[in-house]
Amino acid sequence: xxxxxxxxxxxxxxxxxxxxxxxxxxxxxxxxxxxxxxxxxxxxxxxxxxxxxxxxxxxxxxxxxxxxxxxxxxxxxxxxxxxxxxxxxxxxxxxxxxxxxxxxxxxxxxxxxxxxxxxxxxxxxxxxxxxxxxxxxxxxxxxxxxxxxxxxxxxxxxxxxxxxxxxxxxxxxxxxxxxxxxxxxxxxxxxxxxxxxxxxxxxxxxxxxxxxxxxxxxxxxxxxxxxxxxxxxxxxxxxxxxxxxxxxxxxxxxxxxxxxxxxxxxxx
Amino acid sequence: xxxxxxxxxxxxxxxxxxxxxxxxxxxxxxxxxxxxxxxxxxxxxxxxxxxxxxxxxxxxxxxxxxxxxxxxxxxxxxxxxxxxxxxxxxxxxxxxxxxxxxxxxxxxxxxxxxxxxxxxxxxxxxxxxxxxxxxxxxxxxxxxxxxxxxxxxxxxxxxxxxxxxxxxxxxxxxxxxxxxxxxxxxxxxxxxxxxxxxxxxxxxxxxxxxxxxxxxxxxxxxxxxxxxxxxxxxxxxxxxxxxxxxxxxxxxxxxxxxxxxxxxxxxxxxxxxxxxxxxxxxxxxxxxxxxxxxxxxxxxxxxxxxxxxxxxxxxxxxxxxxxxxxxxxxxxxxxxxxxxxxxxxxxxxxxxxxxxxxxxxxxxxxxxxxxxxxxxxxxxxxxxxxxxxxxxxxxxxxxxxxxxxxxxxxxxxxxxxxxxxxxxxxxxxxxxxxxxxxxxxxxxxxxxxxxxxxxxxxxxxxxxxxxxxxxxxxxxxxxxxxxxxxxxxxxxxxxxxxxxxxxxxxxxxxxxxxxxxxxxxxxxxxxxxxxxxxxxxxxxxxxxxxxxxxxxxxxxxxxxxxxxxxxxxxxxxxxxxxxxxxxxxxxxxxxxxxxxxxxxxxxxxxxxxxxxxxxxxxxxxxxxxxxxxxxxxxxxxxxxxxxxxxxxxxxxxxxxxxxxxxxxxxxxxxxxxxxxxxxxxxxxxxxxxxxxxxxxxxxxxxxx
Numbered sequence: 001x002x003x004x005x006x007x008x009x010x011x012x013x014x015x016x017x018x019x020x021x022x023x024x025x026x027x028x029x030x031x032x033x034x035x036x037x038x039x040x041x042x043x044x045x046x047x048x049x050x051x052x053x054x055x056x057x058x059x060x061x062x063x064x065x066x067x068x069x070x071x072x073x074x075x076x077x078x079x080x081x082x083x084x085x086x087x088x089x090x091x092x093x094x095x096x097x098x099x100x101x102x103x104x105x106x107x108x109x110x111x112x113x114x115x116x117x118x119x120x121x122x123x124x125x126x127x128x129x130x131x132x133x134x135x136x137x138x139x140x141x142x143x144x145x146x147x148x149x150x151x152x153x154x155x156x157x158x159x160x161x162x163x164x165x166x167x168x169x170x171x172x173x174x175x176x177x178x179x180x181x182x183x184x185x186x187x188x189x190x191x192x193x194x195x196x197x198x199x200x201x202x203x204x205x206x207x208x209x210x211x212x213x214x215x216x217x218x219x220x221x222x223x224x225x226x227x228x229x230x231x232x233x234x235x236x237x238x239x240x241x242x243x244x245x246x247x248x249x250x251x252x253x254x255x256x257x258x259x260x261x262x263x264x265x266x267x268x
Numbered sequence: 269x270x271x272x273x274x275x276x277x278x279x280x281x282x283x284x285x286x287x288x289x290x291x292x293x294x295x296x297x298x299x300x301x302x303x304x305x306x307x308x309x310x311x312x313x314x315x316x317x318x319x320x321x322x323x324x325x326x327x328x329x330x331x332x333x334x335x336x337x338x339x340x341x342x343x344x345x346x347x348x349x350x351x352x353x354x355x356x357x358x359x360x361x362x363x364x365x366x367x368x369x370x371x372x373x374x375x376x377x378x379x380x381x382x383x384x385x386x387x388x389x390x391x392x393x394x395x396x397x398x399x400x401x402x403x404x405x406x407x408x409x410x411x412x413x414x415x416x417x418x419x420x421x422x423x424x425x426x427x428x429x430x431x432x433x434x435x436x437x438x439x440x441x442x443x444x445x446x447x448x449x450x451x452x453x454x455x456x457x458x459x460x461x462x463x464x465x466x467x468x469x470x471x472x473x474x475x476x477x478x479x480x481x482x483x484x485x486x487x488x489x490x491x492x493x494x495x496x497x498x499x500x501x502x503x504x505x506x507x508x509x510x511x512x513x514x515x516x517x518x519x520x521x522x523x524x525x526x527x528x529x530x531x532x533x534x535x536x537x538x539x540x541x542x543x544x545x546x547x548x549x550x551x552x553x554x555x556x557x558x559x560x561x562x563x564x565x566x567x568x569x570x571x572x573x574x575x576x577x578x579x580x581x582x583x584x585x586x587x588x589x590x591x592x593x594x595x596x597x598x599x600x601x602x603x604x605x606x607x608x609x610x611x612x613x614x615x616x617x618x619x620x621x622x623x624x625x626x627x628x629x630x631x632x633x634x635x636x637x638x639x640x641x642x643x644x645x646x647x648x649x650x651x652x653x654x655x656x657x658x659x660x661x662x663x664x665x666x667x668x669x670x671x672x673x674x675x676x677x678x679x680x681x682x683x684x685x686x687x688x689x690x691x692x693x694x695x696x697x698x699x700x701x702x703x704x705x706x707x708x709x710x711x712x713x714x715x716x717x718x719x720x721x722x723x724x725x726x727x728x729x730x731x732x733x734x735x736x737x738x739x740x741x742x743x744x745x746x747x748x749x750x751x752x753x754x755x756x757x758x759x760x761x762x763x764x765x766x767x768x769x770x771x772x773x774x775x776x777x778x779x780x781x782x783x784x785x786x787x788x789x790x791x792x793x794x795x796x797x798x799x800x801x802x803x804x805x806x807x808x809x810x811x812x813x814x815x816x817x818x819x820x821x822x823x824x825x826x827x828x829x830x831x832x833x834x835x836x837x838x839x840x841x842x843x844x845x846x847x848x849x850x851x852x853x854x855x856x857x858x859x860x861x862x863x864x865x866x867x868x869x870x871x872x873x874x875x876x877x878x879x880x881x882x883x884x885x886x887x888x889x890x891x892x893x894x895x896x897x898x899x900x901x902x903x904x905x906x907x908x909x910x911x912x913x914x915x916x917x918x919x920x921x922x923x924x925x926x927x928x929x930x931x932x933x934x935x936x937x938x939x940x941x942x943x944x945x946x947x948x949x950x951x952x953x954x955x956x957x958x959x960x961x962x963x964x965x966x967x968x969x970x971x972x
Contacts, residue, residue, distance in 0.1 A: 098850035110858035112840040
């Protein structure tokens with residue numbers, strides 16, 4: 001199969017992505033792109049392949065076939081570290097923080113600031129404490145003590161810290177994997193505020209969820225995935241919240257939208 | 269109530285006055301004890317055993333502490349008298365201290381008496397003893413009239429204490445409206461439980477004293493000295509009033525307004541919160557308790573020779589425990605350390621006696637390096653097996669434990685012992701030039717200077733900060749600054765003492781008379797008696813008693829603890845170890861190379877085990893094929909006592925140090941108090957469970 005021409009405007013362009021786990025075909029030729037400073041809602045029912053697509057992008061899984069362009073360059077992402085080098089920060093659903101470690105240590109995990117004494121490098125604990133509190137305050141998360149362990153925090157607070165960290169370190173792309181699934185209404189609203197804050201910082205955001213209500217307010221565009229295929233891309237101006245919700249459940253594009261997209265040649 | 273008293277409310281004045289008077293009395297009591305100790309009326313330490321006129325260190329310390337205590341008590345009493353706000357917090361602390369002092373004294377009676385009592389029971393039950401001593405043993409059980417009176421008095425005291433506690437602490441009976449009486453069944457009030465427990469404790473102590481007094485001269489060990497009876501009274505004097513008063517002062521604090529609650533954490537909660545910050549809280553409590561217990565139970569325990577012997581016994585295992593702690597924090601497990609130790613010790617000895625593959629027969633240092641390299645390979649095998657197969661490390665190292673053991677069993681056929689002296693006539697010797705001492709001395713000075721540079725300004729700033737934010741009124745408000753200033757002075761003095769010592773060493777080796785080549789055994793360098801190195805002249809200017817078996821491995825061990833503690837807490841490698849064990853997925857998602865961390869930790873364990881093997885072999889230059897069998901579980905026990913979680917993500921190197929010390933103290937202490945060494949493993953078992961329960965409780969307290 002011939003690769004589709006790559007999209008010139010996009011920050012990320014994933015073309016014809018296939019991912020098989022043994023004989024199980026999880027992704028079957030998905031095209032997915034994120035424009036600069038855009039919030040994309042990646043939607044689909046449970047098991048549709050949203051998380052797998054993202055894990056391919058962040059180097060957690062290697063892809064079976066396909067090509068990824070990042071910042072107009074073809075890239076091979078083999079590990080989470082590679083993705084981070086490119087400027088991709090991810091907040092995973094279950095892999096966000098280490099409960100037994102302090103907020104500051106979690107915040108800096110993997111890229112701790114150090115100072116050198118001769119050949120030795122030691123953690124700059126002062127910077128870790130001060131900067132983490134300041135950086136989290138910047139995105140609207142106020143913590144009392146950076147030495148408090150994450151295990152003592154509520155689910156919403158943890159999610160906030162994880163997102164705050166990603167916004168702080170993220171350079172180009174922020175990926176939120178089901179960030180609101182375990183949160184209360186107020187906490188969800190906060191997460192949406194952080195998302196917009198990230199966009200204003202100049203980042204693009206991929207917001208993964210199966211619940212349209214959580215993302216409709218902030219997203220610019222929705223990409224709906226259904227059993228390893230892409231159903232389509234829909235700009236917020238084209239669809240209503242209910243239509244998107246129906247598409248996720250039924251896997252069918254409504255008549256009105258199908259015509260619209262055929263005109264634009266945009267149906268997979 | 270106390271708050272009301274301070275505000276001059278009439279109805280609270282009785283109890284407030286009582287607490288004031290009590291603080292005053294405690295102050296007088298403190299002064300009395302200080303005088304008694306200083307003038308030899310209350311013999312302590314060595315003087316309690318031998319009638320000598322000169323005052324000893326223990327007595328000096330006790331005198332100083334009780335004077336400080338008395339001063340604080342009197343100041344508190346005065347503060348309460350003039351109704352100063354801050355005296356509330358101080359009275360809490362002083363009552364708390366009184367309870368602790370009283371409790372300590374009571375324990376100092378209870379522990380030896382309890383031990384003696386159990387030994388007595390053991391002897392009575394032991395039929396062989398009875399038969400061998402025919403009628404003599406039973407005749408000793410007849411009690412004299414005087415002893416009987418003492419025991420009856422003690423029982424009456426116990427009964428009175430029980431009544432007093434019950435009357436004072438019994439909670440108001442307020443049954444639930446709909447179902448009267450259920451409150452008691454569902455949840456007995458905490459106060460009630462505490463009252464019952466403390467009464468039980470006091471009662472048991474009195475009972476034990478009485479019981480031991482009944483049989484004063486039972487053959488062997490059971491005698492109760494007058495001194496212990498007197499101490500019991502002193503303990504009760506401090507404990508019971510202090511306890512009641514603490515309850516009164518505490519209650520008020522809990523009922524007071526928001527701001528005051530924030531300012532005044534009760535002493536109990538404060539200490540719990542401080543302890544909860546450390547992963548090794550259980551180990552700290554256990555260490556203090558066991559140390560105090562043995563110190564009180566037998567006068568032999570704090571002898572330099574006993575301390576040196578228990579330190580020497582656990583130093584090598586302690587070195588391995590550091591590595592196992594690292595591994596455990598990263599969520600893995602190593603059962604093969606005992607076998608790695610065996611293989612390393614064997615290769616070390618073999619390289620010196622039969623020769624290494626390429627190099628032939630080599631000297632001790634190359635042999636040690638080669639042997640440690642072999643340990644490195646074995647550790648790498650463990651690590652690679654783990655990350656390539658993804659089998660749980662328990663299984664991997666169970667396998668390698670058995671497999672590595674086969675190496676020693678095959679190499680030394682027939683269970684012989686490979687001895688250095690069978691192949692060489694004399695132990696190897698190295699000449700050390702005075703230059704080495706000078707370099708080491710200068711290095712030591714540099715380390716001290718750097719430590720001072722890092723630590724002293726921080727402490728100074730802390731003290732100044734505490735001084736500037738004193739929120740309480742009066743002289744009490746400065747207490748935080750005083751405490752910090754005191755710590756600062758102590759640390760500065762300590763650093764100065766080290767500098768003076770190093771300067772003495774330097775000047776000795778720098779001078780023409782001292783500058784000479786020193787002959788030291790290689791094995792002594794690894795793990796010899798410290799005296800064997802510094803014996804002939806005053807190389808190190810250290811005051812070590814000649815009978816103390818201080819091994820050099822202790823020094824190495826402490827150095828390793830410091831280094832590995834710093835690496836674990838203050839480097840990004842340490843951070844990734846915690847993350848790997850705490851939540852492997854999160855660590856990986858944040859770009860930590862989890863597999864590499866685990867491999868590194870397996871190698872660190874193996875290297876430390878290799879070093880420990882060199883120490884063991886140097887101490888006793890001979891290797892048998894079963895060397896190190898069973899060590900793995902002992903080392904894991906030390907680590908677990910030290911607060912490391914089996915599930916990973918939590919633990920500390922200092923904890924492993926404390927765990928090893930607890931292990932060593934029990935090993936030596938149980939023998940010293942006359943308990944059979946067969947009971948050792950049983951005791952350790954109880955201690956492990958108790959330590960883990962404590963750790964869990966403290967962590968629970970942290971969560972609230």
